[in-house]
Amino acid sequence: MGVRSIDEWFMREVLPLEPMLTRFLQRNRCSAAEIADLSQETYVRIYETAHRERPVLVKPFLFQIARNLMIDRLRKQSVVSLETVADFDWINIPDDKPSSETQTAARQELRLLQAALDDLPPRCRQIVMMRRVEGLSQKEVAQRLGITVETVETQIAKGMRLLAQAIGGRRAAVTTEARRHNFLKRPRNAR
Amino acid sequence: MRAEEIEEQASLWLAREDRGLTPDGQDALEKWLAASSRHRVAYLRLKAAWQRADRLAALKRAPMRAAPAPPGLWSRLRIPALAAAALVLLFAGKTYLESGRQPELVYATGLGQTQAYQLADGTRMELNTGTRVRTEIGGGRRIVTLESGEAYFEVVHDASHPFVVQAGKRRITDLGTKFSVFLNGDNVRVLVREGRVRVESLPGAAGAAPIVVEAGNEAITQGLGALVFPKPDSEIARDLSWRNGMLVFDQLPLTEVAEEFNRYNAKHIQVEGNARKIRIGGSFKADNVSVFLLLLQQGFGLSVKDQGDRIVVSR
Numbered sequence: 267m268g269v270r271s272i273d274e275w276f277m278r279e280v281l282p283l284e285p286m287l288t289r290f291l292q293r294n295r296c297s298a299a300e301i302a303d304l305s306q307e308t309y310v311r312i313y314e315t316a317h318r319e320r321p322v323l324v325k326p327f328l329f330q331i332a333r334n335l336m337i338d339r340l341r342k343q344s345v346v347s348l349e350t351v352a353d354f355d356w357i358n359i360p361d362d363k364p365s366s367e368t369q370t371a372a373r374q375e376l377r378l379l380q381a382a383l384d385d386l387p388p389r390c391r392q393i394v395m396m397r398r399v400e401g402l403s404q405k406e407v408a409q410r411l412g413i414t415v416e417t418v419e420t421q422i423a424k425g426m427r428l429l430a431q432a433i434g435g436r437r438a439a440v441t442t443e444a445r446r447h448n449f450l451k452r453p454r455n456a457r
Numbered sequence: 458m459r460a461e462e463i464e465e466q467a468s469l470w471l472a473r474e475d476r477g478l479t480p481d482g483q484d485a486l487e488k489w490l491a492a493s494s495r496h497r498v499a500y501l502r503l504k505a506a507w508q509r510a511d512r513l514a515a516l517k518r519a520p521m522r523a524a525p526a527p528p529g530l531w532s533r534l535r536i537p538a539l540a541a542a543a544l545v546l547l548f549a550g551k552t553y554l555e556s557g558r559q560p561e562l563v564y565a566t567g568l569g570q571t572q573a574y575q576l577a578d579g580t581r582m583e584l585n586t587g588t589r590v591r592t593e594i595g596g597g598r599r600i601v602t603l604e605s606g607e608a609y610f611e612v613v614h615d616a617s618h619p620f621v622v623q624a625g626k627r628r629i630t631d632l633g634t635k636f637s638v639f640l641n642g643d644n645v646r647v648l649v650r651e652g653r654v655r656v657e658s659l660p661g662a663a664g665a666a667p668i669v670v671e672a673g674n675e676a677i678t679q680g681l682g683a684l685v686f687p688k689p690d691s692e693i694a695r696d697l698s699w700r701n702g703m704l705v706f707d708q709l710p711l712t713e714v715a716e717e718f719n720r721y722n723a724k725h726i727q728v729e730g731n732a733r734k735i736r737i738g739g740s741f742k743a744d745n746v747s748v749f750l751l752l753l754q755q756g757f758g759l760s761v762k763d764q765g766d767r768i769v770v771s772r
Binding site: 281404405406410415433434 | 460461463472473495497498499501503747750754755762763
């Protein structure tokens with residue numbers, strides 16, 4: 267299997283599971299940095315496995331890996347409190363039914379993206395909007411705002427990271443209510 | 458290295474790629490990706506998120522916005538409007554005039570929105586940005602009240618049941634025609650594309666003599682006064698270009714052009730100093746201010762400053 271087709275498979279089959287993986291790790295009391303590390307390690311193992319053989323059932327495979335990685339991590343800790351072990355969510359793998367959060371209904375997806383966008387810092391949001399929504403090039407954005415292309419590039423990079431975090435469910439649960447409120451309040455045609 | 462650091466590197470690569478990579482840069486990126494699966498999965502993850510943000514563009518193009526010049530009316534009609542029109546036609550059919558008085562219907566467009574409707578009598582009505590109309594069609598009456606904004610009508614003529622548009626203190630009666638009415642403060646503009654209309658004061662209001670406006674003319678009324686002047690077809694087409702989501706200008710002072718854009722967009726353009734007198738021509742999508750501003754900046758070397766609540770243009 268070529269690299270390109272593995273990449274496509276990975277983006278199509280594995281990455282959409284990220285919100286579920288995040289919740290799984292959060293339930294097991296992983297910190298934000300641990301979630302980032304464990305997710306990445308999980309992805310690396312899946313990705314490398316796919317070079318030899320593409321797993322047929324992606325989800326059980328992904329959670330198996332994640333669980334093993336958590337066990338490894340616990341073993342390396344010098345002191346493991348009984349409480350941690352007792353609380354450990356060993357068995358409870360998210361079921362197959364997509365939760366309302368992961369349903370990929372187009373409208374919900376748009377709402378999720380809109381919320382993710384709303385949560386960006388104002389400057390970053392403005393630049394991401396101009397680039398992604400209005401379709402201006404980075405150079406055009408820089409000219410419009412009277413800033414350097416390098417600044418635009420840095421803000422775009424930041425926007426990408428924050429959007430990916432939001433889509434993967436990794437951002438601290440910013441009051442969903444407040445976001446919904448903001449979303450509804452925004453005039454539908456305002457830019 | 459921690460995942461978050463790799464993520465940051467990956468995001469910088471993607472941003473650089475988004476800006477446009479030289480062949481050398483492309484090679485460097487390939488090398489970075491090949492160096493470790495960690496790099497590659499971080500890169501793919503961010504890329505997927507960035508690609509999904511593409512859908513936001515779809516959000517912006519969603520039906521709330523002015524459509525870019527589709528070929529015919531039917532493609533411009535919104536499905537709900539179409540369905541509603543179809544339903545009304547199905548039940549009312551030709552009996553709309555004989556049936557009892559119809560409930561008043563209100564149609565409105567938001568900022569930057571244009572929308573086409575078919576009224577119960579078959580008349581086509583198109584609303585420009587920020588427009589609100591009430592219609593009473595039935596019981597022998599065909600009355601449309603323009604409360605704000607601008608509307609264009611292609612009337613199914615019926616001499617025994619005149620089609621009447623009320624706007625401000627004026628009443629415009631269709632005499633077989635296609636025309637638009639723009640209510641701007643207490644000033645009413647009536648542009649006649651085909652046929653003719655009668656413009657008169659509303660009953661009860663202090664009246665000026667009724668005037669008949671023929672095709673190819675525009676009437677502008679203010680208070681008791683009314684001015685009618687001829688308009689070449691090209692100018693009429695230009696004034697009605699909003700129906701296709703376009704704004705067309707012919708050597709108009711920049712202040713007036715900005716006012717036109719400001720009808721469609723919440724963030725207003727303010728032109729300052731002697732830049733106000735610059736005359737410009739051209740055609741723009743009404744909802745794409747950024748292209749217009751970009752041209753002002755690049756074409757005329759004007760300064761364009763985004764001040765948050767408004768955009769200031771000056772020399």
